[in-house]
Amino acid sequence: MDQFNPTNIAAVDFGITNTDVVVLDATGNPKLMTVPSNPTMSVDELHRVLQLAGVALHNLAKVAVTGGKHRLLPDHVGNTAIIHVNEIASVGAGGLHLSGLNEAVVMSAGTGTSVVAARGKEVRHISGTAVGGGTLLGLSQLLLNTTDIHEIEALASRGDSNGVDLSIADAIGSEMSHLPKNATAVNFGRAAHSDIPPSRKDIAAGLMTLVAQTIALIAVNAARAEQLSPIVVVGHLIEVPSIRKTVEGVGALYRTAIVVPPTPGHATALGALSIING
Numbered sequence: 001m002d003q004f005n006p007t008n009i010a011a012v013d014f015g016i017t018n019t020d021v022v023v024l025d026a027t028g029n030p031k032l033m034t035v036p037s038n039p040t041m042s043v044d045e046l047h048r049v050l051q052l053a054g055v056a057l058h059n060l061a062k063v064a065v066t067g068g069k070h071r072l073l074p075d076h077v078g079n080t081a082i083i084h085v086n087e088i089a090s091v092g093a094g095g096l097h098l099s100g101l102n103e104a105v106v107m108s109a110g111t112g113t114s115v116v117a118a119r120g121k122e123v124r125h126i127s128g129t130a131v132g133g134g135t136l137l138g139l140s141q142l143l144l145n146t147t148d149i150h151e152i153e154a155l156a157s158r159g160d161s162n163g164v165d166l167s168i169a170d171a172i173g174s175e176m177s178h179l180p181k182n183a184t185a186v187n188f189g190r191a192a193h194s195d196i197p198p199s200r201k202d203i204a205a206g207l208m209t210l211v212a213q214t215i216a217l218i219a220v221n222a223a224r225a226e227q228l229s230p231i232v233v234v235g236h237l238i239e240v241p242s243i244r245k246t247v248e249g250v251g252a253l254y255r256t257a258i259v260v261p262p263t264p265g266h267a268t269a270l271g272a273l274s275i276i277n278g
C-alpha cells in the first residue's frame with residue numbers, strides 16, 4: 001500500500017446498495033472501485049472499503065465522505081482529515097466533471113433517483129423519485145425470484161415489454177401528440193387483462209421499461225421546468241444496458257438531450273473528490 005503522502009486523497013460515496021471509492025495518488029491518477037455496502041457506518045467500515053481499494057486510511061491526508069450515513073463518521077482519524085461533503089453538491093459536481101459541461105440537469109440513478117440542477121458550483125435538488133435500482137431488484141425478487149442484475153438484464157434483452165404493457169395503439173388505436181403508437185400507455189396494463197401468464201423474459205423487459213421510463217420522464221419534466229439542458233445521467237443503474245437504452249429512448253421521444261458520461265457509477269464520489277480538491 002502507498003506510504004503517507006500529504007497529497008494522497010480519496011473520496012467515498014456510501015450508497016444503499018454500493019459504496020464507491022476513488023483514490024487519487026500523488027501523480028493525479030484516480031483509481032476507481034465499487035464494493036457492496038454494509039448497513040452500518042463506522043470507522044472500521046471506512047477502513048474496510050479503502051483497504052479493498054488498495055490504500056490504508058492512515059496513508060491518506062484527507063478523505064471526502066458523502067452519501068448514506070457519512071455524518072456518523074468523525075472529522076479526523078489519526079492524522080487523516082475526514083471531510084463531509086453534501087451528497088447533492090457531489091452529484092452535481094460529479095455530473096459536470098464527467099460530462100465536461102458548465103451546467104446541466106444531473107440525474108443520479110441509483111437505488112433511488114435524485115435530480116439536481118447544476119449551474120457551475122450552484123447545485124439544487126429539484127426532483128426525484130423512490131423508483132430506482134432498488135425498485136427493479138425488489139420487484140424482480142417478487143416476480144422473477146432473483147435479484148441478480150445480470151440475470152435480469154439477460155432475460156430483459158430477450159423479452160418484449162409489450163408482453164406485459166399496453167401501448168398507445170392498444171389504448172386509443174392511434175398516435176397521441178408526438179408519441180408513436182408503440183409507445184407505452186400503461187406499464188403492466190396488459191398483464192392485468194390477460195389470462196395467459198407472461199414469460200419471465202417479458203416480465204423482466206417490462207420491469208426495465210417501468211423503472212427507466214419513470215426516472216427518465218421525471219428528469220425530462222425537471223429539465224423543462226428549469227429550462228436547463230442537457231440531462232446528464234449518472235449512477236450505477238444507467239450502466240444496465242436495458243435501462244440506458246430506454247432512458248435514451250425517452251429523451252429522443254421528448255426531444256431532450258441525454259448524456260451518459262464515462263464511469264457514471266462513480267460520479268458522486270468523483271464529485272466529492274473534486275470539491276475537496278478544488
